Amino acid sequence: MGAGRSHDPHAGLVFVRGCGDTLWDTNGKAYLDFICGYSAVNLGHAHPRLLAAAQTQLAQLAFCTGATHPWRSELEKKVAELVDGPSLESNETKSKVWLSSTGARAVEIAWKIAFANRPGKMMRFHLSYHGRSLATAHISDTGSSDALRYDVGVNASMEDQELHCVIPFPMCGSQCGSQCDGKCEDCDASIDVARHWLDCHSEDTSAMILEPAIGARGYYFASGAYFRRLVKLLRSYGVQVISDEIQMGLGRLGSMIASIGDGWKPDFVVLGKSLGGGITPISAVIGDRDRMDKLPQGFESETFAANPLACRVALEAISVLNDENLMASVSRRGNLFRETLRESISAGCRVDGRGFATVIDLSGLSNQGVRSDDASRIAWDWVCHAQGHGLLVHLTGVGRNRIAIIPPLNVGDAALQQAIEILSSFWKVK
Ligand SMILES: Cc1ncc(COP(=O)(O)O)c(C=O)c1O
Structure with a gap:
């Protein structure tokens, strides 16, 4: 799997099961799926009613x-x-x-x-x-x-x-x-x-x-x-x-x-x-x-x-x-998620988004003396760090220096909190 996807930090992972916001790979390791097939899985995997x-x-x-x-x-x-x-x-x-x-x-x-x-x-x-x-x-x-x-x-x-x-x-x-x-x-x-x-x-x-x-x-x-x-x-x-x-x-x-x-x-x-x-x-x-x-x-x-x-x-x-009256909650919870994320990560990274579509933009790191190709490398490392800790997020953007976070719309609060902890821990180990 992943052949021809050298641009994708997740190339090579093989998933065998999905339930709600979680995917499991062949080794039994669990990942929060905050890519969701770029919105194909908005209601999570294996939703019982579907x-x-x-x-x-x-x-x-x-x-x-x-x-x-x-x-x-x-x-x-x-x-x-x-x-x-x-x-x-x-x-x-x-x-x-x-x-x-x-x-x-x-x-x-x-x-x-x-x-x-x-x-x-x-x-x-x-x-x-x-x-x-x-x-x-x-x-x-x-x-x-x-x-x-x-x-x-x-x-x-x-x-x-x-x-x-x-x-x-x-x-x-x-x-x-x-x-x-x-x-x-x-x-x-x-x-x-x-x-x-x-x-x-x-x-x-x-x-x-x-x-x-x-x-x-x-x-x-x-x-x-x-x-x-x-x-x-x-x-x-x-x-x-x-x-x-x-x-x-x-x-x-x-x-x-x-x-x-x-x-x-x-x-x-x-x-x-x-x-x-x-x-x-x-x-x-x-x-x-x-x-x-x-x-x-x-x-x-x-x-x-x-x-x-x-x-x-x-x-x-x-x-x-x-x-499930999701629409009413998506904007409110999305905004809250972004506010908490903003407070938890490096100030040079901008958090933007609407609803449950969120992006971290690393281009602002250049104001702190980081070269633009270094910002792309940091973005790549950050996505890999998240993956290592069981969170899938998506590397994107013109300069590959943006990280898109796309959780299921019915994601639980505990999963959102866990994602924030994993993302912020990247800066603690650096
Ligand atoms: C906005 C938009 N339009 C069209 C498509 C193409 O859809 P499909 O891959 O199902 O052909 C995509 C897929 O990512 C998309 O995001």
């Missing part, structure tokens, strides 16, 4: 080709309601849902539907990540320079046509935090690039795809005020908005739909990862019925999309997220 739903459905009907089944229509309604609010039993939901299997496929489908409504180029954020399929790699920062060369090489024909425009993501998060009014220097610079592009290309731009916070490429956060300003600008040019909430939706930032929780409404929302409860791959595109219906009939199909097993597990996952 297991029961999966087992029941496996025995009843796991798969049927093409045909519809009751769990599919029920799930479409429940997912639409995440955006629309509860609908009356008899009423058709305002939004329509297209179910798919992986995140990348759902992004492609959203892209196709956006294109069917308004043909043209795509805008995206610098540092955005939307998947590794040939199409989504083209609108993603694919990480290492080798991967970039490969993807750009494969996509050379697309690149030639300048299919998309890249907007800088404001890096003000760690300075302004959630207080940012969306008008600081960084936000202004980002908005200016978008406005400049739109002034020249509004007629041939289809949509902008956004992540409500940058996930895979470093856990960077911008305020709701910035997003509202950007979305208003895009709308004024008639450009559609796709919110890729595959990693940050379904509670990671403290709301079921992150964009709506932040006060802006995209034309399309894309969900994935934890929709399948960490058990089955399933993803969804949600948009207004009129827009969704523009995708020509027969233009999309996938063998495994929306199979009964995946739908049944997704229904239960949504129900658990709602039932």
